Amino acid sequence: MTDTTVNPQSLPAGLVLAPQLPEILRPVKIRRGFIGFLRGHPTVAIGGALLLTLVLIAIFAPYLGTVDPTALAPAKRTRAPSADYWFGTDVLGRDIYSRVLFGARVSLTVGLSVAMFASAVGLAIGIVSGFIRWADGILMRFMDGLMSIPPILLAIALMALTRGSVGNVILAITIAEIPRVSRLVRSVVLSLREQPYVDAAVACGTRTPMIILRHILPNTLAPMLVQATYICASAMITEAILSFIGAGTPPTIPSWGNIMAEGRALWQVKPYIVFFPAAFLSVTVLAVNLLGDGLRDALDPRMAKSL
Template sequence: MATASALDDDAVTHAVRRRPAWRRHPTVTAGLIILGLVCAMAIAAPWLASIDPTALSTAKRLRPPSPEFWFGTDMMGRDVWSRTLYGARVSVITGLTVAALATGIGLLLGLLAGFDRTIDAVMMRIMDGLMAIPAILLAIALMALTRASLGNVIIAIVVAEVPRVVRLARGIVLTLREATFVEAATASGTGFFGLLFRHILPNAVAPLVVQSTYIAASAMITEAILSFIGAGVPSSTPSWGNMMAEGRTVFQVAPQLVLFPGLCLSVTVLAINMLGDGLRDMLDPRLARRMK
């Protein structure tokens, strides 16, 4: 009986392992599909948009959703569907760029802090000071010193997000430095760069990739907040934050002006968080073994 039970367990385990990757990690699949649709929508905005998103038509103000205007029109007669499509470009560019820059800069600074005690003592005090300020307030302060533009918004959000990546990368390096395989590599005469790129960096990639997804989601929300309060991209640029800021004054009359861009932002952020959770489960060896 025991042998038969063991064979059954092996058969079940083998069947589970043979399942397609998209079935083993449904959150990653769902997140990628939604993000793919949003990115495709942003790239194809010039072809999908029915009207120029900046074209004014005072005779067609505050039109409800209809076959002519799928998402209705705003207070100036601009097509909300077209503006929503072009607003996806701002959010996608902001999220991807901030995630790449913040992760790259934070990884470099975290590696330096984890290997050198002098750099660690100075750098981490600076990072602690930056982290003492809420990220949105720090971004607002930085935007107040510059003119409104997408590039300045990205820089402001990167400065606010880098300290969190630095602390994560530093903690990973400090943990890996005590690992047996790193001590063995050091004893065998492996140089600093060999130790860094051959042993430390590959083991630090997985948690940083997961962190970068959350940074992308946070960057999209921060950009929308900055645009909503008038401290982000110029008001002439279609963005989901600008659209919600303009629509709030007539929300009771035309709630779709806030509903549609807000729904797009929520779905996009949800997809990124689903992707991050799925990647965490996929890249964590302990969780991966449980799911097999």
């Protein structure tokens, strides 16, 4: 290696070396790889680990010591938690442990499906509304009309027009959540279409579909991904509310809302019937929200805690 150190005595007369400046900023620690990303964002790691655990519980529910969640046993009704019945039994003698584990399938299916469908439809509406000016007034006025109705009331109204099923619950909640995504994407697109690189693409004669695909769509995925996590959590809560009031999934389907609805009459004497499904629902929503908060900090440079 060549030594680039300058000898002060070799400088021409009248020239001196400036003293070395002190290091004001600490050296940047570069973390690479998936493990480094999780270390830098522990909220993502905690939320992702909790959510992954619940997904595995839902997938392998038949192999976790469960029995048929719909099997009736009147002689064993309202048994307290014990070694035989870990979470106790309900008023019809059904094993609450089995019903809670199988209920995770319903809640996670509804949450993930609503987040996926609402994000896809809301993304399309938001991009078209934000980039095409003449379509903005039409689409956004319709979205404003939907947003004027509380999501839970809109879901109840839509469920009143159909029969209770998981598919109809997903459809009803998706329609109620689409305006939230479309408004977010539209606000992002409105700022992106004024950027110089978009003006340069327009000046070069690039067609509108190609501008959207190359320049607009990639920059909307990060905020939409964060929003999708909150929609997933909100959808699971809405599904539990609908099932709790009898407007969601049929009572024959073990969902956390149905379990809590069946045990509310015995809350003061048999609180475990409501406690376990409510605890699982709370942990699931917490995991999704932690994941969303962590992704927001990771994907938005303005939210970075350190440089």
